[in-house]
Amino acid sequence: MTGDDILEARLRKALARDLSEVTPRPGGEGRLYREMDGARLYRLPRLNRTVQAVIVPAAVALAIAALVLAVPMVLGVGRGSAQPAGRPTPTAVCPTVQAGEEGTLTPAGSESAELLDEGTEPRSKGDLASGATEELTTPGESVPAGESSCPGEVGLTLDPDPDPDPDPDAGTVWSWLLRGTP
Amino acid sequence: MTFLSVPSDPPPPAARFTTVPTVAATSRPTTADTRAAVGALFHQHQIQMVRVATVLVRDPAVAEDVVQDAFLAVYANWSRIREKDEAVRYLHRSVVNVARNRLRRRSVVERLKSLRHHDEVSAEDRALGAGLPSALLVAVAELPRRERETVLLRYYLDLSEKETAEALGLRPGSVKGYASRGLAKLRSVLEPAICGEER
Numbered sequence: 526m527t528g529d530d531i532l533e534a535r536l537r538k539a540l541a542r543d544l545s546e547v548t549p550r551p552g553g554e555g556r557l558y559r560e561m562d563g564a565r566l567y568r569l570p571r572l573n574r575t576v577q578a579v580i581v582p583a584a585v586a587l588a589i590a591a592l593v594l595a596v597p598m599v600l601g602v603g604r605g606s607a608q609p610a611g612r613p614t615p616t617a618v619c620p621t622v623q624a625g626e627e628g629t630l631t632p633a634g635s636e637s638a639e640l641l642d643e644g645t646e647p648r649s650k651g652d653l654a655s656g657a658t659e660e661l662t663t664p665g666e667s668v669p670a671g672e673s674s675c676p677g678e679v680g681l682t683l684d685p686d687p688d689p690d691p692d693p694d695a696g697t698v699w700s701w702l703l704r705g706t707p
Numbered sequence: 708m709t710f711l712s713v714p715s716d717p718p719p720p721a722a723r724f725t726t727v728p729t730v731a732a733t734s735r736p737t738t739a740d741t742r743a744a745v746g747a748l749f750h751q752h753q754i755q756m757v758r759v760a761t762v763l764v765r766d767p768a769v770a771e772d773v774v775q776d777a778f779l780a781v782y783a784n785w786s787r788i789r790e791k792d793e794a795v796r797y798l799h800r801s802v803v804n805v806a807r808n809r810l811r812r813r814s815v816v817e818r819l820k821s822l823r824h825h826d827e828v829s830a831e832d833r834a835l836g837a838g839l840p841s842a843l844l845v846a847v848a849e850l851p852r853r854e855r856e857t858v859l860l861r862y863y864l865d866l867s868e869k870e871t872a873e874a875l876g877l878r879p880g881s882v883k884g885y886a887s888r889g890l891a892k893l894r895s896v897l898e899p900a901i902c903g904e905e906r
Contacts, residue, residue, distance in 0.1 A: 529887075529890065532890055532894060532897060533862065533890065535897050536858070536862045536890065536893060536897060537862045537863070537865070539841075539843050539897065540843070540844075540847075540859075540862055540863040541863065543840055543841040543843055543844050544758040544759075544761075544762070544844065544863060545758075546840040546841075547757070547758045547761050547767065547839075547840065548754070549753065549754060549757040549767075549770075549771050549774075550771065553749075553753055553757075553771060553774075553775065554746070554749060554750070554753070556775060557745075557746070557749055557775060557778055557779070558742070558746070560775065560779055561742055561745065561779065561782050
């Protein structure tokens with residue numbers, strides 16, 4: 526027996542003796558069972574490797590795409606770019622029936638309702654010729670001279686300031702959510 | 708239920724690897740089977756593992772957490788354990804790895820603390836204050852990490868060089884070197900004890 530063998534034997538004996546004084550606190554087993562229950566409850570089901578190979582990259586790609594789309598919308602990038610600055614919103618204007626004339630009204634949404642720029646006079650398509658048949662919201666009604674051809678409005682030609690206090694959030698996701706439509 | 712009683716001492720070395728319940732290779736274990744098997748493994752090896760972990764991490768409370776985590780790792784991976792002694796080998800590897808992780812985390816925290824407080828206690832003071840009951844255990848705790856792990860697995864758990872190498876992720880030749888260096892460093896602590904016993 527060499528000196529190292531003796532030393533190893535002594536070390537084994539001394540370690541066994543000294544470590545026997547180290548004793549864990551009781552209750553470890555109950556804790557293990559509780560933690561095993563927790564591990565069982567919260568463990569996700571194992572997926573097939575093929576399913577993992579398809580689902581995980583697809584989910585990651587979808588998440589990235591959603592992020593790319595959502596960030597500009599939330600930040601409002603591109604807000605107001607649909608119309609040039611300083612230009613009023615085009616509005617549909619009902620033609621005014623001039624004195625001595627009788628007009629024909631066509632239902633809302635037809636080609637008689639035109640989009641006019643600021644300062645443009647209301648135009649007619651030639652439907653306001655003298656003697657033409659009148660047509661209001663209810664076909665057959667006549668429109669008195671000097672009145673708007675739209676029911677309930679008088680001489681409305683153009684809204685000079687369509688939105689004096691514009692919504693700073695206009696065009697953002699938040700305004701869409703509040704108003705219900707983009 | 709037999710699992711709820713904690714033994715006062717570990718089983719003798721010859722009986723350590725003989726009665727570990729394992730999973731039959733042909734059938735998939737149920738949760739109840741797994742719980743029972745891990746419970747039996749815990750009953751047999753918990754105290755020993757806590758003792759090893761106490762010297763590895765130099766803190767009895769942390770050592771108990773380390774051992775709990777190791778047993779939970781065994782439980783989580785039980786379906787992969789096929790051979791009879793594989794559970795015990797897996798447990799040894801888990802204890803060593805979890806202890807290494809705890810030490811790494813603690814060293815980062817202590818490094819950050821030492822930047823703020825210059826009057827931190829030294830590593831030696833911590834080892835002495837960690838509840839290690841003898842000069843030998845303090846000396847083992849102060850060995851470099853690989854030597855410490857090798858000495859404990861080779862000379863306390865009585866693992867062979869091959870088993871120790873497998874548990875530590877080393878080659879058997881490296882284990883021999885670490886064990887030899889560790890033993891040489893412990894000689895000064897052991898020789899007075901030898902002289903004292905021979906007298």
